[in-house]
Amino acid sequence: MPTGRAPEPTVLRLSIYLRCLRQVHAEGLDTISSAGIQERTGITAGQVRKDLSYFGEFGKPGLGYAVEPLLTRLSHIMQLDRPRKVVIVGAGNLGAALAGYQGLRSSIFSLVAAFDNNLSKIGRPLWDVEIKDVRELPRITQEQGVEIGIITTPAEAAQGVAELMAQGGIRSILNFSPTRIVSPQGTTIRNVDLMKELEVICFYLPKP
Amino acid sequence: MPTGRAPEPTVLRLSIYLRCLRQVHAEGLDTISSAGIQERTGITAGQVRKDLSYFGEFGKPGLGYAVEPLLTRLSHIMQLDRPRKVVIVGAGNLGAALAGYQGLRSSIFSLVAAFDNNLSKIGRPLWDVEIKDVRELPRITQEQGVEIGIITTPAEAAQGVAELMAQGGIRSILNFSPTRIVSPQGTTIRNVDLMKELEVICFYLPKP
Incomplete structure (x- = not known):
């Protein structure tokens, strides 16, 4: 098993x-x-x-x-039989796309907050949550019992965000930023590489 | 082999x-x-x-x-040793995120156009390409020899877009819309389900 x-x-x-x-x-x-x-x-x-x-x-x-x-x-077995709270860090195009993804709104997952470090975004809505200052992340995720974090920041911010998530009690991290990051102690990271999908379909193109 | x-x-x-x-x-x-x-x-x-x-x-x-x-x-073997032209259909958040993805700008792939059916978007730029009317897709992809299409539309538009792509000579389709679509004749479709990644990381959460 x-x-x-x-x-x-x-x-x-x-x-x-x-x-x-x-x-x-x-x-x-x-x-x-x-x-x-x-x-x-x-x-x-x-x-x-x-x-x-x-x-x-x-x-x-x-x-x-x-x-x-x-x-x-x-x-x-997959641990999908109870609700799970999620946050997204990085309120750019990809963060907005994931926050609005219909699967995230009709499932066991609930998005409790989005975070960014850009002052022009903080305080604005992202779909039905408010964009908060990323420095508040550890406190908010601790208080709310958030288990899952999604990273949609630029590459250079990703590792720092993962560390903040670990401080905030998050145990599983989905990293969409275009870099591999190292798991902070006590967390599991899944690096999602969107380019990989593009490479995989090339294999299936007609052979010349 | x-x-x-x-x-x-x-x-x-x-x-x-x-x-x-x-x-x-x-x-x-x-x-x-x-x-x-x-x-x-x-x-x-x-x-x-x-x-x-x-x-x-x-x-x-x-x-x-x-x-x-x-x-x-x-x-x-993976057919990644020559340039490949790509189009994106659906100029929403996800389309914009993928169009700006740095992997798509520093690789064998080149984005030649983005398409939408929304008149308020057609003619506007998406990063460094212009958003065109999706009805022009078959002509443009034929003329330019585009091999790969990325679908980032809402679910209900995806199948129709795949058919247009097939008409335009596209042979491999990456479908990010939240629905599975059927491959038009002569094409290979890869359905990318972003929720799957979220489910997979739940498996790795600490057992209660």
Whole structure:
């Protein structure tokens, strides 16, 4: 069974199964086979069976997986079965895009504040939250019990922001700034590199 | 050897090796061992050796991989060894964030135009390109030989934009809109789900 340090590819697949199961559930299906999951996700039925077998006996021979119990179990494993408070630091285009992202407004996540160091932005609204001075971050995130921080600052500010987040009790950081940062003690950082996606699709361009 | 339809996890790992090798090269190192790649990427040395063995004999016993030839070869495999023209459709916050992304301005990719259907945006600049009417997309991308399209529109516009891109000769599409879209004939679509990253980091939050 995956631990808190399960290999990233496994965690990414769990996240994909979860999305697939949510969709299947929304369509009103009670069961889905590993072949059905393959069809919807592109992950082979063998890999699906192997991954899901870690979490108990959900498959019924000839019927497939019972959707609802598996969905509940996977949400629990992924720790997505309770609300999570989020802050965004960097109220530029990307910060505004993420703050307005509809997934962030219809899910377990709630955005409690945005932060910037630019005096012309502080005090203004970003969608339905107020942009606050980044120096207030540790106090506010401590007080509100914020667990997740999203960094959308320029590269040179990112490491300092991560340190402030750690001071403020944040334990997981999603870094969209175009630099890799080092995890402050007690935090997990996920560096999201938007260029990587662009490089990956080049692989799929027609061969000359 | 991976084909145009190599499994996505393999392609993602190639992209990670490439980034690692670029960094190592920038640091002036001539060789790196599979253990060194593991240390920098978190991918096990065994997996690294297995993946790279597809591409020929780069490893020297006791010395590791010669960085420069491997970098050249991997760039070629990933089709990242020549310039690629890109357009962005949807000149909102996310489109503006991506258009300004520094990786898109210091790489093989060049942004040739941005498009929108909002009359108040058409004709205005987005960083150093002009926002054009999305109805002009097929003509412009044909004329300029654009290969890659990035969709940053609202969900309901995304499928129609993908069809226009296909008409305009675009072969690879990166979809950031919050919906999955179906690939028009002759195109490969990569759906980028920013919420997925948020879900994945929840897995790494401290267990209660």
